[in-house]
Amino acid sequence: MKIISNSEKQTFKIANEFAKKLSGGEVLCLLGDLGAGKTAFIKGLASGLGVKNIITSPTFVLMKVYEGKNKIILSHIDAYRLDSGAELQYIGADEYLNDSNCITAIEWADRVKDIWPKNKILIKFKILEGNKREINIT
Amino acid sequence: MFGYYITLGCFLEVWCQGLFFLFFDVMILGNMIILAIETSCDETSASVLKAGSKKLELLSNVVSSQINIHAVYGGVVPEVAARQHVHNILPVIDEALKTAKIKPAKIDLLAVVPGPGLITSLMVGVETAKSLSFAWQKPLLEVNHMYGHIAGNFLQPIVFPAICLVVSGGHTEIVHLKNYQTYKKIGQTVDDASGEAYDKVAKLLNLGYPGGPKVSAEADKFTLLSKEGVGGGLPRIKLPRPMLNSGDFNFSFSGLKTAVLYATQKMTKKELLERTPEICFEFQEATIEVLTKKTLTAAKQFKAKTILMAGGVAANKRLREQLREMSEANGFAFSVPEFKLCTDNAAMIAIASYYLSQNKKTPLDNWQKIKVDPNWELA
Numbered sequence: 001m002k003i004i005s006n007s008e009k010q011t012f013k014i015a016n017e018f019a020k021k022l023s024g025g026e027v028l029c030l031l032g033d034l035g036a037g038k039t040a041f042i043k044g045l046a047s048g049l050g051v052k053n054i055i056t057s058p059t060f061v062l063m064k065v066y067e068g069k070n071k072i073i074l075s076h077i078d079a080y081r082l083d084s085g086a087e088l089q090y091i092g093a094d095e096y097l098n099d100s101n102c103i104t105a106i107e108w109a110d111r112v113k114d115i116w117p118k119n120k121i122l123i124k125f126k127i128l129e130g131n132k133r134e135i136n137i138t
Numbered sequence: 139m140f141g142y143y144i145t146l147g148c149f150l151e152v153w154c155q156g157l158f159f160l161f162f163d164v165m166i167l168g169n170m171i172i173l174a175i176e177t178s179c180d181e182t183s184a185s186v187l188k189a190g191s192k193k194l195e196l197l198s199n200v201v202s203s204q205i206n207i208h209a210v211y212g213g214v215v216p217e218v219a220a221r222q223h224v225h226n227i228l229p230v231i232d233e234a235l236k237t238a239k240i241k242p243a244k245i246d247l248l249a250v251v252p253g254p255g256l257i258t259s260l261m262v263g264v265e266t267a268k269s270l271s272f273a274w275q276k277p278l279l280e281v282n283h284m285y286g287h288i289a290g291n292f293l294q295p296i297v298f299p300a301i302c303l304v305v306s307g308g309h310t311e312i313v314h315l316k317n318y319q320t321y322k323k324i325g326q327t328v329d330d331a332s333g334e335a336y337d338k339v340a341k342l343l344n345l346g347y348p349g350g351p352k353v354s355a356e357a358d359k360f361t362l363l364s365k366e367g368v369g370g371g372l373p374r375i376k377l378p379r380p381m382l383n384s385g386d387f388n389f390s391f392s393g394l395k396t397a398v399l400y401a402t403q404k405m406t407k408k409e410l411l412e413r414t415p416e417i418c419f420e421f422q423e424a425t426i427e428v429l430t431k432k433t434l435t436a437a438k439q440f441k442a443k444t445i446l447m448a449g450g451v452a453a454n455k456r457l458r459e460q461l462r463e464m465s466e467a468n469g470f471a472f473s474v475p476e477f478k479l480c481t482d483n484a485a486m487i488a489i490a491s492y493y494l495s496q497n498k499k500t501p502l503d504n505w506q507k508i509k510v511d512p513n514w515e516l517a
Binding site: 008034035039043054055056057059060061062063064065081082083087090091092127130 | 396
């Protein structure tokens with residue numbers, strides 16, 4: 001599914017709607033350059049899942065975990081500084097990857113390809129002109 | 139009883155030597171010796187603090203930095219960091235004790251950071267501190283890393299209430315302090331930390347890691363060029379000041395980084411290279427303007443007497459100058475730790491633990507209860 005977003009706000013809304021289709025246990029692999037809209041997407045996703053907290057970048061601590069509506073958990077991972085998926089084990093990410101109540105969203109997921117599950121959802125962000133972005137969900 | 143006579147004997151002897159006041163401190167109010175350990179990110183650090191009722195004296199502050207090891211990766215690699223911590227931790231503690239000329243038996247309190255930070259790094263410090271606590275039979279106090287940064291200001295007395303701007307690679311917050319131990323976070327970044335924005339801009343401009351010093355150095359080049367009349371004075375590029383008028387004390391830096399991306403997209407490689415100092419200058423001005431103005435507004439609203447600054451980004455020279463100028467012009471006292479107490483270090487943790495220990499008694503066997511918490515946010 002290819003979607004064109006014309007603004008950060010629209011990216012937020014797209015993710016907000018997308019979140020409602022998730023039931024738990026999904027692993028979202030986000031790919032795209034700096035400024036491509038990953039932060040906006042995760043914020044929309046969290047809002048759609050009913051997370052009340054402010055979603056801040058997990059770059060420094062690698063993983064942040066939030067609780068949403070109906071006991072759904074959002075595990076937000078930043079793989080930017082990782083070399084392999086094995087390193088995610090060190091930070092305790094396994095626990096969430098295999099949990100049917102948890103939705104895992106991995107930014108810079110191309111760095112940890114070795115742990116992509118078969119049923120992963122790939123979300124690719126492409127910077128078009130100006131504020132325009134192509135979001136490709138497969 | 140026997141001990142009493144010995145101390146009394148020493149007391150009289152010292153009195154005779156005219157050092158009465160010094161000893162009065164030790165005996166009646168008690169000097170406290172603290173050993174603190176900090177391993178929350180890429181610095182392995184240990185520090186010994188001698189805390190009397192009238193003055194805090196840092197006896198040692200040993201920091202072993204891994205920054206060169208991680209520079210090749212463009213950021214801290216968690217697994218590498220953890221291995222380096224394991225390698226460094228005991229020699230660093232040993233060095234801290236030797237420099238301070240303190241034997242383990244003389245230590246009254248141990249302090250360690252369980253969070254926030256990198257889980258793999260935090261674990262090395264916490265497990266080491268717990269082992270020492272058990273082996274030496276000393277109480278162990280847990281200190282929040284961000285509160286530690288703030289406490290870097292507490293070597294000198296502070297006039298409260300105070301507002302503290304906490305800026306680092308992982309955090310950007312405004313904290314209201316009623317006294318040394320009572321504080322509340324009143325605002326924070328809603329996306330990236332300011333230090334992270336520096337790192338990301340440095341990456342966009344191919345400047346390398348760590349981003350803060352690199353971007354600042356480029357910005358300084360522009361200032362210098364302007365003085366020589368070459369660079370043209372004001373930057374032609376204009377970046378947004380995100381959330382400047384949002385009416386709260388929150389920040390946002392993700393969009394500022396994207397604005398830098400847009401500005402660079404239209405440039406040729408040659409132009410980008412030439413205008414890198416100008417972009418860095420404008421980015422730094424935008425960041426500093428939002429940070430300083432919001433801090434000042436908070437200080438006015440909370441009727442603060444003092445404005446404090448803390449965290450790794452507080453080592454940024456331009457930010458220090460600007461916040462000091464603005465604070466003093468508006469009648470606030472201003473404090474920022476010296477450079478080596480701004481970046482991650484154990485001395486600030488030792489100072490923090492001293493103030494926390496004044497509020498609560500720490501039992502000898504509490505080491506079993508202390509656990510790492512990489513997402514431990516300030517309340």
